[in-house]
Amino acid sequence: MLIYSIIVPIIAIVAIIVFYFRFRKGKHSLSSFILWALLWIFIFIVSIFPQSSMIFARIFGITRGLDFIIIVALAFIFYLGIRLYYKIDKLEEDVNKIVKEVSLNNEISLDDEEE
Numbered sequence: 001m002l003i004y005s006i007i008v009p010i011i012a013i014v015a016i017i018v019f020y021f022r023f024r025k026g027k028h029s030l031s032s033f034i035l036w037a038l039l040w041i042f043i044f045i046v047s048i049f050p051q052s053s054m055i056f057a058r059i060f061g062i063t064r065g066l067d068f069i070i071i072v073a074l075a076f077i078f079y080l081g082i083r084l085y086y087k088i089d090k091l092e093e094d095v096n097k098i099v100k101e102v103s104l105n106n107e108i109s110l111d112d113e114e115e
Contacts, residue, residue, distance in 0.1 A: 008047035012040040039076065 016037050023033040046053050046069065053065030062068045 005047055005050075009044050012044040012047070015040045042072070 019028060019033055019036045019040075022028050023030070028036075051065070053069055057063065057065045057068035060068060062071065
């Protein structure tokens with residue numbers, strides 16, 4: 001048995017447990033927890049049963065299992081990139097809103113000091 005087949009399932013189990021506890025503490029939403037759990041379960045299955053990637057590939061009409069894994073990894077990376085973009089955009093809007101409120105409050109307090 002390859003070392004990969006021993007280490008990766010352990011990492012996957014630990015990752016699922018960590019995400020579960022972070023979900024319980026409210027640091028992750030249910031959808032985020034499910035997404036990460038599915039990803040780690042997929043990694044777990046493929047690491048223990050390498051030929052299972054061929055089964056998944058055939059279901060989606062891809063010729064090789066490795067191609068399927070690469071496509072899934074790229075799709076996941078693009079998904080994370082889009083989520084990060086939207087989070088950064090929302091943070092930028094929040095910062096702009098806070099800066100506007102602070103500047104308006106300072107302008108009002110400066111007018112009061114002049115009188």
